[in-house]
Amino acid sequence: MKFRSIKGTYDVLPNISDKWKNVEFYIHQYLSRAGYSEIRTPIFENTDLFKRSVGEDSDVVSKEMYSWIDQGGTDLTLKPEYTASVVRAYIQNNLNSISPISKLYYIGDLFRRERPQKGRYRQFRQFGIEAIGSKYSEQDAEIISIAWNIISELGIQDITLNLNSIGSSETRKKYKQVLIEYLKPNFDQLSESSKKRFNSNPLRILDTKNKSEIEILKQVPKITEYLSKEDEVHFNEVQQRLDDLNIPFSLDTNLVRGLDYYTRTTFEIVSSKLGAQDALCGGGRYDKLVESLGAKSTPAVGFAAGFERILLAMDNDNELVEKNIKKIYLIGLGDKVRSTMTKILGQIRNEGFYIEFDPLRRSIKSQLRESNKLGSSITIILGEKEMEEQCVQIKDLSNGNQQSVPFDSIISYLKSLK
RNA sequence: GUGGGCGUAGCUCAGCUGGUUAGAGCACCUGGUUGUGGCCCAGGAGGCCGUGGGUUCAAGUCCCAUCGCUCACCCCA
Numbered sequence: 001m002k003f004r005s006i007k008g009t010y011d012v013l014p015n016i017s018d019k020w021k022n023v024e025f026y027i028h029q030y031l032s033r034a035g036y037s038e039i040r041t042p043i044f045e046n047t048d049l050f051k052r053s054v055g056e057d058s059d060v061v062s063k064e065m066y067s068w069i070d071q072g073g074t075d076l077t078l079k080p081e082y083t084a085s086v087v088r089a090y091i092q093n094n095l096n097s098i099s100p101i102s103k104l105y106y107i108g109d110l111f112r113r114e115r116p117q118k119g120r121y122r123q124f125r126q127f128g129i130e131a132i133g134s135k136y137s138e139q140d141a142e143i144i145s146i147a148w149n150i151i152s153e154l155g156i157q158d159i160t161l162n163l164n165s166i167g168s169s170e171t172r173k174k175y176k177q178v179l180i181e182y183l184k185p186n187f188d189q190l191s192e193s194s195k196k197r198f199n200s201n202p203l204r205i206l207d208t209k210n211k212s213e214i215e216i217l218k219q220v221p222k223i224t225e226y227l228s229k230e231d232e233v234h235f236n237e238v239q240q241r242l243d244d245l246n247i248p249f250s251l252d253t254n255l256v257r258g259l260d261y262y263t264r265t266t267f268e269i270v271s272s273k274l275g276a277q278d279a280l281c282g283g284g285r286y287d288k289l290v291e292s293l294g295a296k297s298t299p300a301v302g303f304a305a306g307f308e309r310i311l312l313a314m315d316n317d318n319e320l321v322e323k324n325i326k327k328i329y330l331i332g333l334g335d336k337v338r339s340t341m342t343k344i345l346g347q348i349r350n351e352g353f354y355i356e357f358d359p360l361r362r363s364i365k366s367q368l369r370e371s372n373k374l375g376s377s378i379t380i381i382l383g384e385k386e387m388e389e390q391c392v393q394i395k396d397l398s399n400g401n402q403q404s405v406p407f408d409s410i411i412s413y414l415k416s417l418k
Numbered sequence: 419g420u421g422g423g424c425g426u427a428g429c430u431c432a433g434c435u436g437g438u439u440a441g442a443g444c445a446c447c448u449g450g451u452u453g454u455g456g457c458c459c460a461g462g463a464g465g466c467c468g469u470g471g472g473u474u475c476a477a478g479u480c481c482c483a484u485c486g487c488u489c490a491c492c493c494c495a
Contacts, residue, residue, distance in 0.1 A: 004486080007486090007487090058493090059492075059493050059494075060493080060494075063419090063493095064493085064494090081494095081495090110495085112493095112494080112495095114492090114493070114494075115419080115420095115490095115491090115492090116487095116488085117488080117489060117490065117491095118488085118489065118490090119495080120493090120494070120495080124495070125495090126495055128495090191492095193492070193493090204493095207493095209491085209492085209493095210491095210492095257494090259494090268495090275489075275490085276489085276490065276491085277493095277494070277495080279494070279495060280495070281495070282494075282495060303495095304495060305495060306494090306495030307495085308495080309495060310495090331453095331454090333453065334453095363448095363453085364453045364454055364455095365448095365449090365451080365453085365454070365455080366447090366448090367454090367455090368454055368455040368456090369455055369456085370455090371455065372455040372456055373455085373456090376455095379454090379455080381453080381454075383453060384453095385453080393453095393454090395454075395455090397455065397456085400454090400455085400456095402454085
């Protein structure tokens, strides 16, 4: 085969595109009801935007971005994540002047050049929300509860919410020293990547999956013990609000998100039904990001969730599928009926019915088989006999009953069936 | 970037220790009904057995290389 889709990309074929559509429809609906408005930003941005926000040392920026220099010499990158782009749009369009709180959501495609595996692709789809403007715990809890509720209401079971606070930057500065002191005696036993992070970003060593490192980290002091007074109050309030909302969570003091901009609250929702890539959703608070992108300091919190993983975790029989549509199939037989058939098709379709016809001029047998295969409930037959009598045969496929209906009462007859 | 598994019909897969014209189920098409679906029956179409090389009288089967897919490491949604 000469051409294939690029590694890590895939085609959404007709047999599952409805499922995608339904999930997206549900998300739009849920978030609108919660007072969030959709924002769409360009699929590519200046490369520096991501370097500045996500962090130059992060894996995403250092080795996974699709970047190129365009003909004008500008360094561009396909979005590897959405938050930086949303915050850029927020600043550029002065959304803070419209309201002190911006509640935004997005659905879109992102790109990272990683080795694909189950639940991970090079072009992948996320939805997420960003609430920019509030520093209070109710906002954290709402974000988390929305993620939790959407995922569970899509019928995904066996999910766990992991929660942590990594404090303010001052807290982390203090804790980093503690961590470095703790790890120093074991430095030689750390993995290559952890050794590199030892100086640049020791916090990231915490969420290692390396068994010997997990062993080393068993007695590690918890970051939550080093939270400042304010951080601690905030974290306790977030937990209280989650209790208020009946959202179950478990504390995971090693949960450190991989993107540099997080502060205080971090969380993720994982599913036991997926493989190694088990995070359906990840997010947290990022109080310093707006400021670091050049605007007035503004607190914010949000999450991002992966569509592919959600669809993988969903049971195949999704209840969101639209049912009880009365499908009509129009059969035309012979050259003499073409014009009339086309007119009838147009009239019925304009009345809002779900109707299609056979564009292959096949035999009546083939067309009826097709009609049956498509799950039509009604088939309309127009042949030369009917032309002479100025009528059509309307057949109920569920019981085989057939009735002759004059041209001018087709619509009213169909309506009477509803 | 590293490692494991797998590449045979559109899909899911058989093909035993190498042995003649490579199979099944599903899906597709046609017919069984001069114009009536499903179920059933009959028939049909569809394969450089991923690609290249090697061993052999003989390769889908063994060896090497290569490409692709997939899972995992790393990291993330």
